[in-house]
Amino acid sequence: MTATLAAVTAVTAESGIAPVPVAISSIGIAVAVFGATRMRAATPELVIDSHGVVIRLIGRIHWTEIDRVRVRTIDVGPKVLASRRLNTNLEIVLADPVSVISRMDRRARLLTALSPVAGWSRASVTASQVLPHTINDVIHDMRLYHPALRVET
Known part of the structure; x- marks a missing residue:
């Protein structure tokens, strides 16, 4: 488990992409998409x-x-x-x-x-x-x- 985490950290450090901002932006996009679909569903069936x-x-x-x-x-x-x-x-x-x-x-x-x-x-x-x-x-x-x-x- 520790080796996997170290490998992921090494890859993200190599590419210059920090794992936390990528995760936060991914979650933000997912919330926006989910919110847009729920707004559409607010119209009566x-x-x-x-x-x-x-x-x-x-x-x-x-x-x-x-x-x-x-x-x-x-x-x-x-x-x-x-x-x-x-x-x-x-x-x-x-x-x-x-x-x-x-x-x-x-x-x-x-x-x-x-x-x-x-x-x-x-x-x-x-x-x-x-x-x-x-x-x-x-x-x-x-x-x-x-x-x-x-x-x-």
């Missing part, structure tokens, strides 16, 4: 209004483009601490997927491309994305704006 819904990744989906919503729970892995790991999603089944896809940016199209292959709609929101609310809260709010919304559970 889901917005519900009289025109429809806005999913941060996908964009605006008008009420006329939504055929129905479906609550799906999937097992996402092995048991942890004697309980199953389940993930509950609110899937927005699109009446006209082509219209919604045409408005998505390239990144959103790539990230949602495999959803139909797995039998899912491209528009889904996980329970963790709407915290501190629940999926049932979201459905309730959707029905306030669009009472005719069909819900499958």
Whole structure:
């Protein structure tokens, strides 16, 4: 262990770079990048209004483009601490997927491309994305704006 530390000290002394300022500047850069990504994440994942819904990744989906919503729970892995790991999603089944896809940016199209292959709609929101609310809260709010919304559970 001491030999390794001596070798690192010798290399940094040889190059003229002090290890402490390099470490501090690296940490500073990492904090700045992390902060910038967290600021972007401060925008809501889901917005519900009289025109429809806005999913941060996908964009605006008008009420006329939504055929129905479906609550799906999937097992996402092995048991942890004697309980199953389940993930509950609110899937927005699109009446006209082509219209919604045409408005998505390239990144959103790539990230949602495999959803139909797995039998899912491209528009889904996980329970963790709407915290501190629940999926049932979201459905309730959707029905306030669009009472005719069909819900499958």
